[in-house]
Amino acid sequence: MSKPSARRRRSYHHGDLPSALLDAADALVAEKGASGFSLREAARVVGVDPAACYRHFRDREAILQALARRGFTRLAAAMAAAAAELPEAPPERVLLAIGHAYVRFAAAHPSAFRVMFGPTGVDARDHLLRGDYPDDVGPYERMQRALGAWLADARCDADLEQASLTLWAGVHGLACLLLEGALRLPDDERRDRLVAASIATTLAGIRAAGAGIRAAGA
Structure with a gap:
């Protein structure tokens, strides 16, 4: 058909x-x-x-912004649901869950994802694109809060904003590579393993940066 x-x-x-x-x-x-x-x-x-x-x-720009807001609302809901399934889990498991939710959303909603981060003419964190979020926590904020919990749990002194942007860039970059076909994987299981490896590598780098900050201040 x-x-x-x-x-x-x-x-x-x-x-x-x-x-x-x-x-x-x-x-x-x-x-x-x-x-x-x-x-x-x-x-x-x-x-x-x-x-x-x-x-x-x-105009067309207004409907693109509305599409982006709806996309961010749905992405935030997916990430919140992933975190809610692990209420007592260690922070690293929560980060993995919301990272998986991010990449899976991109794969499931490619046109919305492209609009959210592309042609609206507005920074992805601008209030104009802010959706109707669970607990008023957007996708980036959800990731940042989870990372903040991980930093505290790991006793890591890395800067939260810089670390959050680094983590976001890694997860988002992977989502884009898969979405645009620049990176092709045989199945969802391989994709999930790559997401997990990417996040683990990023966290290791953040931990090392935090150790360097602590050593410099000693």
Whole structure:
């Protein structure tokens, strides 16, 4: 059975036009790229007059930002759920769980992930992209808090912000390599092992940096 085109008209529940437009835009981004669609085209997919779109989104950039916010909301929920499954686990296991959730989200939602970190024109941590987060904790904050717990548990003196950015860069870079096909792995198990190895290596480097800071201050 052939995959339905993003252009096929869709029905939507009364009062939920913004959500329907976001779904249409997400499908169009997957099909044509973030620069290859317009609000008018999203309106045609949904089956409404284009003028109706502009009551909810002023332009294409606005709908891209809304797509990013929805993506960050869903990513935060996935990471929170992964952490919640390990309430008594050591901090390193929690970091591994949320790292896996991050990379799996990218694999499962490639078009949303590209928009979240690409064409919105806004820093990924900007308030304009802040979603509706569990406990008001976003993806980066979730990772930073887990890393802070690990630093305390390991009695590591590394700078939390620098260490968090380093960890984020490693996990995000791996997600992007897999998403764009620059790195191809035979199965999900191999991917998970690579994520675990990447995080373990990063934590070892952070621990070493913290030891260096402690030695310099001794």
